[in-house]
Amino acid sequence: MMIDDVAEQPGIASGLVAMVRRDLLLVWKRPGDVLNPLFFFAMVCTLFPLAVGPSAEQLTFSGPGVLWVAALLATLLSLNSLFVADFEDGSLEQLLVSPQPLPALVLGKTIAHWLSSGVPLVLVSPLLAITYRMPTDVVGVMMLTLALGTVCLSLLGSIGAALTVGLSRGTALLSLLILPLAMPVLLLGANTVSLAAGDEMYSTGIWALAAYAVATLSLAPYAAAAALRISNE
Amino acid sequence: MTAKLSANDLTLVRGERVLFHGLGFALNSGELLLLQGQNGSGKTSLIRAIAGLLSLESGEIFWGGVPVLQQRQLFHGSLVWLAHSSGLKADLTLVENLEFEKVLRPQSAREPEEVFERLGIARLKRLPVRFLSAGQQRRVALARILLADVALWLLDEPFTNLDQEGRELVIELTEEHLAGGGLCVLAAHQDIDLEATVKMVRL
Numbered sequence: 001m002m003i004d005d006v007a008e009q010p011g012i013a014s015g016l017v018a019m020v021r022r023d024l025l026l027v028w029k030r031p032g033d034v035l036n037p038l039f040f041f042a043m044v045c046t047l048f049p050l051a052v053g054p055s056a057e058q059l060t061f062s063g064p065g066v067l068w069v070a071a072l073l074a075t076l077l078s079l080n081s082l083f084v085a086d087f088e089d090g091s092l093e094q095l096l097v098s099p100q101p102l103p104a105l106v107l108g109k110t111i112a113h114w115l116s117s118g119v120p121l122v123l124v125s126p127l128l129a130i131t132y133r134m135p136t137d138v139v140g141v142m143m144l145t146l147a148l149g150t151v152c153l154s155l156l157g158s159i160g161a162a163l164t165v166g167l168s169r170g171t172a173l174l175s176l177l178i179l180p181l182a183m184p185v186l187l188l189g190a191n192t193v194s195l196a197a198g199d200e201m202y203s204t205g206i207w208a209l210a211a212y213a214v215a216t217l218s219l220a221p222y223a224a225a226a227a228l229r230i231s232n233e
Numbered sequence: 234m235t236a237k238l239s240a241n242d243l244t245l246v247r248g249e250r251v252l253f254h255g256l257g258f259a260l261n262s263g264e265l266l267l268l269q270g271q272n273g274s275g276k277t278s279l280i281r282a283i284a285g286l287l288s289l290e291s292g293e294i295f296w297g298g299v300p301v302l303q304q305r306q307l308f309h310g311s312l313v314w315l316a317h318s319s320g321l322k323a324d325l326t327l328v329e330n331l332e333f334e335k336v337l338r339p340q341s342a343r344e345p346e347e348v349f350e351r352l353g354i355a356r357l358k359r360l361p362v363r364f365l366s367a368g369q370q371r372r373v374a375l376a377r378i379l380l381a382d383v384a385l386w387l388l389d390e391p392f393t394n395l396d397q398e399g400r401e402l403v404i405e406l407t408e409e410h411l412a413g414g415g416l417c418v419l420a421a422h423q424d425i426d427l428e429a430t431v432k433m434v435r436l
Contacts, residue, residue, distance in 0.1 A: 022333045090318025
């Protein structure tokens with residue numbers, strides 16, 4: 001039996017695009033939430049050379065690792081807020097009862113998160129790389145790995161954020177949930193930059209990161225949508 | 234004829250408590266289902282279950298004779314829900330909030346300006362929602378409902394925070410919706426007087 005009086009439904013892409021636009025508009029009105037993780041990233045990266053000393057050899061050696069660990073932690077820090085605000089004001093529930101496919105809306109939120117946290121981080125990283133005496137061509141590689149890596153982290157994080165959205169102190173749990181899945185990203189990212197710095201073949205690392213990004217892109221929105229339904233019961 | 238919205242043998246368990254057991258109803262176009270009960274008796278839970286947010290221990294809910302779980306998107310496209318929390322983004326203005334709603338649901342032919350005028354929120358259009366009082370925010374949430382072109386209204390305590398005039402307005406709007414062939418599930422503490430077929434569920 002068919003329902004006869006259903007009005008025309010808006011399309012899938014429009015839901016995703018509107019979600020990205022709404023979240024970016026919210027970021028625009030409240031930039032503090034974005035700046036915090038960015039400051040954290042910059043602080044860790046600038047404090048590290050002060051603590052270990054200015055020896056050029058040591059800095060070139062540890063640079064890729066430090067930048068990558070700081071980027072990972074900064075992203076984890078920002079992920080907690082992905083669904084919490086929507087949960088608190090009830091707009092998450094409204095998304096759950098909307099006719100738009102939930103994975104598309106979740107993907108929209110994640111894209112907005114990446115644009116407002118991943119992209120600024122990538123753009124700031126060359127400035128910080130100077131502190132570590134990184135050559136220009138290696139900086140390019142680092143930016144590319146960070147761009148791909150933050151895509152993975154935002155997507156993986158959306159699953160963790162969806163699972164912990166109802167919990168009051170979810171940040172620690174979220175990090176614990178995400179870290180095992182985020183490890184390959186960190187290893188691939190940091191080692192690729194190290195290889196590039198040592199003038200060795202590094203393209204495999206980039207391809208592997210890209211593959212990981214594609215895999216998370218195709219799976220994470222569904223997992224996060226399912227997790228959201230469970231945590232909103 | 235099958236009822237538009239019906240349910241049979243609904244049982245909902247939250248934690249250790251059975252909120253309701255063997256509950257059923259059938260609702261046709263133009264009818265209102267009034268949920269009454271004390272605080273904590275499960276009115277909100279029943280509405281959330283109808284919206285498909287809670288999984289039921291037993292029983293099924295049907296929309297047009299088809300289980301809603303088999304047609305979730307279609308069903309969600311036919312309902313709008315006024316929940317306890319406004320569901321509005323405090324940093325966005327009324328217009329920006331409703332702009333986003335547009336893509337979520339089919340929109341009615343109503344003119345937004347007229348709806349704002351009727352709800353008495355036209356002059357608050359450019360303010361971020363955080364500057365509005367609780368009652369005004371409720372009115373914005375009502376605007377969201379009026380602008381959606383859906384058959385089923387789920388109203389959870391719609392009178393909360395509203396003044397006398399606001400309450401009368403909600404009743405008037407609900408009557409109009411029902412007269413136009415819509416359906417409404419309404420949870421309230423107090424008795425309401427309405428020109429329509431009202432079916433009662435006591436929880």
